[in-house]
Each structure stands twice: as structure tokens, then as C-alpha cells.
Amino acid sequence: MKTNSEIRQEALGLMKGNWGMAVGVSLVFMLLVYACSLVATTIEMFVGTPIGDGESVLIPIFSMLASILFVFPLSFSLIMLFLGFLRGTETLKVKGLFKAFKKPYYGKSIGLYLLTAIFTALWTLLLIIPGIIKSLSYALAPYILADNPELTANEAINRSMEMMKGHKMSLFLMWLGYVGFALLSILALGIPLLWLYPYYQVVLAKFYEEIKAESVAA
Numbered sequence: 001m002k003t004n005s006e007i008r009q010e011a012l013g014l015m016k017g018n019w020g021m022a023v024g025v026s027l028v029f030m031l032l033v034y035a036c037s038l039v040a041t042t043i044e045m046f047v048g049t050p051i052g053d054g055e056s057v058l059i060p061i062f063s064m065l066a067s068i069l070f071v072f073p074l075s076f077s078l079i080m081l082f083l084g085f086l087r088g089t090e091t092l093k094v095k096g097l098f099k100a101f102k103k104p105y106y107g108k109s110i111g112l113y114l115l116t117a118i119f120t121a122l123w124t125l126l127l128i129i130p131g132i133i134k135s136l137s138y139a140l141a142p143y144i145l146a147d148n149p150e151l152t153a154n155e156a157i158n159r160s161m162e163m164m165k166g167h168k169m170s171l172f173l174m175w176l177g178y179v180g181f182a183l184l185s186i187l188a189l190g191i192p193l194l195w196l197y198p199y200y201q202v203v204l205a206k207f208y209e210e211i212k213a214e215s216v217a218a
Contacts, residue, residue: 001167001210004174011202014086021092022198028094029078030197033071040066068110073100076109080146082201086209092198104149111153112145119157136168136175137161143208163215174207 002010015022040062077100084090100109116138124131140160145151151159164171178200185192 001214004170004177004207007174007206007210008177008203011086011199011206014202014206015199018085018092019195019198022202023194025078025081025092025094025097026198026201027194029074029097032074032097036066036070037063068114072113073106073109074098075113076100076105076142076146078201079142079205080105082198083143083146083205083208086202086205105146108145108149108151108153109142112141112156115153115157116141132172133168136171137164139171139204140164140208140211143205143212147212163211167211171207174203178203 043062044060074097077097080099081090081092081096084096085092090096100106119138120131120135123134138157138160140163141153141156144159144163145153145156148156178196181196182193185196
């Protein structure tokens with residue numbers, strides 16, 4: 001398997017000539033997520049449950065529903081889009097952000113992210129470290145489901161755990177690099193994130209391709 005540095009360099013090469021569309025798609029994705037959150041929060045402000053002396057408490061049920069029904073499949077669509085771009089089968093267009101809003105991906109993408117969130121939360125209740133380790137183990141599940149829509153969400157998670165054996169540290173270092181650059185971008189008002197985010201989408205898709213190829217070869 002190629003090193004993290006080699007994967008990043010190859011991803012950077014693929015981005016040449018495609019930065020404009022990559023940034024555009026990522027910006028639309030971020031705006032859609034923000035708009036969804038804003039709408040849900042606004043609704044919650046008007047339906048707060050009265051308590052005690054007339055004050056109200058916000059029940060985040062609309063935010064949770066918005067994440068489950070809209071943000072989850074939107075995020076899955078983004079992964080599918082950049083995976084297709086990496087393979088040369090997709091062009092980076094905004095309409096690609098809605099690929100998962102139809103069968104068989106819509107329900108399965110929701111189920112996948114829900115299960116992943118629940119499993120990770122349960123492990124994190126034990127200690128932070130086990131939660132991080134499990135997050136790494138589950139990381140390939142969206143890519144696996146994108147390639148194998150006939151799988152159930154749980155089957156995709158189990159396959160990801162199997163494929164990630166021996167590779168969790170490599171992915172952790174990849175994540176660490178992304179977080180480091182993301183924090184540095186704050187010094188520039190977060191603007192570099194518009195380039196960093198799509199770049200790392202390609203990096204992570206390439207990481208999956210490398211592990212997939214190794215798994216098939218084995």
C-alpha cells in the first residue's frame with residue numbers, strides 16, 4: 001500500500017485543473033448544511049416547550065431530524081461524488097450532491113450514519129480512545145456501501161472493520177494532518193477550508209482505493 005505522503009501527492013495531482021469545481025461543490029455543500037441547520041433551529045425557537053415560570057427549553061428534535069433526513073444522505077452523496085471523480089467516472093457538479101436522495105442509497109445512507117453514530121457513542125461512553133479507534137474502524141463504511149448498495153448498513157460497517165485492520169494508525173495520521181491544517185486555516189478566517197475540504201475528500205477516497213486494492217489482492 002502507498003504511504004500517506006504518496007496518497008496526498010496523487011490526490012493533489014488529480015486536483016489540478018479541477019479546483020474551481022471542487023471548491024464550488026464544497027461551498028454549496030456547506031451552505032446547504034448551514035441552511036438546513038438554520039431552518040431547524042428557527043423552527044425549534046418557535047416550538048420550545050414551556051417550563052416553570054414561562055421560560056422555554058429548546059427541544060432539538062428538528063435539528064436531529066434535519067441531520068438524519070437531509071444531512072446524512074447529502075454527506076453520503078458528497079462521498080460518492082468525490083469517489084467517482086477520483087475514478088474518472090464523475091465530474092464535479094452540484095447535482096452530484098443529490099445522488100443519494102434516491103433508492104437504494106437514501107434509506108441505507110441514513111441507516112449507515114445512524115448506526116455509526118450510535119456505535120461510536122457507545123464506545124466513547126467507555127473512554128475517548130476506544131471511541132476514536134472505532135471511528136477509524138468504521139471510516140470506510142460509506143465508500144463500501146457506495147460500491148456495494150446491496151449490502152446492509154451493518155454489513156458495510158463490518159466489512160470496513162475487517163479492511164481497516166492494520167491501517168487505523170495511517171488513517172489517524174491522515175485525519176490529524178487535516179485537523180492541523182484546518183486549525184491553521186482559522187488564522188485566515190477559515191477561507192482555506194474551501195480548498196482543504198475537497199482536497200481531503202479526494203485524499204480519503206484515494207486511501208479507500210488503496211486499501212480496497214490491497215484487500216482484493218490478498
